[in-house]
Amino acid sequence: MTSLSRLRPGRRFCLAGLAGFAIAAVALIAIDRADRAYPPPLDAARELSTEVVDRDGLLLRAFTTAEGFWRLPVRLEDVDPDYINMLIAYEDRRFRSHFGIDPVAIARAFMQLVANGGRVVSGGSTITMQLARLIEPRAGRTVLAKLRQMARALQIERRLSKDEILTLYLTLAPYGGNLEGVRAASLAWFGREPAKLALAEAALLVALPQSPEARRPDRNPAEAETARNRVLERMQRAGLIPESEIARASRSAVNSGRLPMPDLAAHTAEQAQALRPQEQRLSLTLMHGVQSRLEELALETASRLPPKLSLAMVLADGKTGEILASVGSTGYHDAGRSGAIDMTRAVRSPGSTLKPFIYGLAFEDAIADPETLIDDSPADFAGYRPRNFDRGYMGEVSLREALQMSLNVPAVRLLEAVGPQRLLSRLKRGGVTLDLPPGGAPGLAIGLGGAGISLRDLVQLYTAFANEGRAHALRDGVYPLAPTRLPHPVLDGKASWRVGEILSDVAAPQGAPRIPIAYKTGTSYGYRDAWAVGFDGRHVLGVWVGRPDASPVPGISGIATAAPLLFDGFVRAGLKAADFPHRPDGLVVRTRGQLPFALRKFGPRGGPGLASSARDSAPSIVYPPEGARVVLRERNSGGLSPLVIKLQGGAGPYRLIANGIPVERPSRRKTINWTPDGAGASTLTVMDGQGRAASVNVFIDADGF
Structure with missing residues (x-):
């Protein structure tokens, strides 16, 4: 061989x-x-924070990972490109060309190590090697650990593109505390997403991952500033950024406080996560800007409310049923007001807010017209004796006036005629079932709040007035496949339009902005709940104020407590007002004189009505009495609080004349609020619709306590 x-x-x-x-x-x-x-443990590193976003993908709220880290998903196109370029230039300038290991950088680092007696001057780690360390952290910085990182970097480069590697690095890099990833860092240190960063901010984010705890701005602002400026100096030496911009950025102060993560729509976000725990990204129908502004309004209002009172607001698109904003309390973390309870879903007494549907049924049945006269005087309905909120009676009024003034007896008369069961049936067409007292058949009291309903359901019913009588089921994205279209109308189109037209002419509460909306208020029995629901041609906003434990709150009312918040809410939401629906074809609007005889007056079960004898007496002022000395509190904003003037007798409308000058516009109510110009003697005169008058002389004192 x-x-x-x-x-x-x-x-x-x-x-x-x-x-x-x-x-x-x-x-x-x-x-x-x-x-x-x-293989490298890439999948284990992909656990991210659950994020709840609005209809446009804007972050509403996020939840930490199981380990307690804020680790938000990121896309390169959503990060400031100047920051990315700076990061690559500072950390790994041959990132786009090497295969995971940069031999040039490693050789340079080794030579500097030898030349400086074993002291590390610069590292040779690439971004891919840093990613390897992030997904598989090891204690110590030994040669063996470095070799392992190199091997892992080669594995990563085989599996991922350069953009995928960079994206994963920007998702996992540490930025101090429990912040991981550039999105969490930008939100915590600057209060906004990293889509557009100032030069100083971008430099700080480049510097933080190298030593995140030592450079935390909230604990070591001086160290953070030094590290940031070091990044800026290198960018200047590399000729990437003009010297003038570097100098300006170096003078910028480092924000030494950590900002809270976005926490909007907390109640809705919690429910969405509980019902869909496997989803990492939860999309809701809410609008980020509208939600934020209404939550700010709730927080501001809380400072003016008595202790333990909360509030809730729901704003919906009446044309689609999509909820645009949902505020469940004055603040999710406001324990003193039970803020963790979502009061938009709590079942409470609706007060007078269901009256529009009673009137709508009467119009639909053609047993009454808005100009039909109806008697508002004491009445007994088989032992049920409703009284008006102010405990007075107006006598004979039109249905238009009765609904606008929310008179109770006329509403009960109409409900007796159309039938409580029929009202419940129509509300079910709107997808809502009232919570009735146990074991009892529906009675006339349901028209004045003798049943339970949630704010969300009430807003859902009111979407009928923006849709020619057909309500839309509300949806917020918590149940992504929830139905929206309800098969049967709550009211026919003509009746719905009549109700909306009447409510659109209700005067705004005192001091509220004048905006083109229709609205209805309600106050539950015992002053437990104050409601206001308003709408334009598209949007419906509902407001509730009360105590979550259902305790009485003397003095709250729909008109005084909830209605101002309703008007402020519409303005604060910033949505373009939508025109009310056009009058339906074939609907004839008539004056009282043009009505058929049978529709001119409404009596029991549609029969002839009787005028109230209260109209035959001249008006009188029962409060304040003649010669009274009245003490009024001075407001913080200046001026005096209003004086409530109470009347008896006469025939509306009533006009108040103070010191010879007419004030306010005529009112059919027998209570009139008057705000004096200042302390001193005043003569108050009230003139009724028939020209009869009553006067008293009073003296106003101011109390600044």
Whole structure:
């Protein structure tokens, strides 16, 4: 057998090459198998914070990971490109060209290490190697650990593109405390998403991951500023940023406080996460800006409310049923007001807010017209004796006036005619079932709040007035496949329009902005709940104020407590007002004189009505009495609080004349609020609709306590 040494040189070289190739092939196969057997733990590193976003993808609220980290998903296109360029230039300028390891950087780092007596001057880690360390952290910085990072970097580069590597790095990099990823860092340190960063902010975010705890701005602002400026200096030496911009950025102060993470729509977000725990991104129908502004309004209002009172607001698109904003309390973390309870879903007595549907049924049945007269005087309905909120009676009024003034007796007369069961049936068409007292058939009291309903359901019913009588089921995205269209109308189109037209002419509460909305208020029995629901041609806003434990709150009312918040809410929401629906074709609007005889007056069960004898007496002022000395509190904003003037007798409308000057506009109510210009003697005169008058002389004192 011929030995290898006896072969010609050419053949020996060929055999050696084949052997080398075989060894290399075996090595590559072994490496490939090892790579497959021990892959980098990329999937384990992909656990992210659950984020709740609005209809446009804007972050409403986020939840920490199981380990307690804020780790928000990020896309490169949503990060400031100047920051990304700065990061690559500072950390790994050959990132786009190397294969996970940068031999040039490693050689430079080794030479600097030798030249400086073993002191580390610069690292040779690439962004891919840093990512390897993030997904598989190890204690210590040994040579073996560095070699392992290199091996992992090669594995990562085989599996991911450069953009994917950079995205994962920007998701996992530490920025101090429990902040991981550039989005969490930008939100915590600057209060906004990283789509657009100032130069100083971008430099700080580049510097933080190298030593996140030592450079935390909230604990070590001086160290953070030094590290930031070091990044800026290198950018200047590299010629990437003009010197003038570097100087300006270096003078910027580092924000030394950590900001809270976005926490909007907390109640809705909590429910969405509880019902869909496997989803990492939860999309809601809410609008970020509208939600934020209404929550600010709730917080501001809380400072003016008595202790333990809360509030709730629901704003919906009446054309689609989508909830645009939902505020469940004065603040989710406001324990003193039971802020964690979502009062938009709590079942409470609705007061007078269901009256519009009673009137709508009467119009639909053609047993009454808005100009039909109806008697508002004491009445007994088989032992049920409703009284008006102010405990007075107006006598004979039109249905238009009765609804606008929310008179109780006329509403009960109409409900007796249309039937309580029929009202409940129509409300069910709107997707709402009232919570009735146990064991009892529906009675006339349901028209004045003798049943339970949630604010969300009430707003859902009121969407009928923006849709020609057909309500839309509300949805907020918590149940993504929830139905929206209800098959049957609550009211026919003509009746719905009549109700909306009447409510659109109700005067705004005192001091409220004048905006084109229709609205109805309600106050539950015992002053437990104050309601206001308003709408334009598209949007419906509902407001509730009260105590979550249902305790009485003397003095609250729909008109005084909830209605001002309703008007402020519409203004604060910032939505473009939508025109009310056009009058339906074929609907004839008539004056009282043009009505058929049977519709001119409404009596029991549609029969002839009787005028109240209260109209035959002249008006009198029962409060304040003649010669009274009245003490009024001075307001913080200046001026005096209003004086409530109470009347008896006469026929509306009533006009108040103070010191010879007419004030306010005529009112059919027998209570009139008057705000004096200042302390001193005043003569108050009230003139009724027939020209009869009554006067008293009083003296106003101011009390500044």
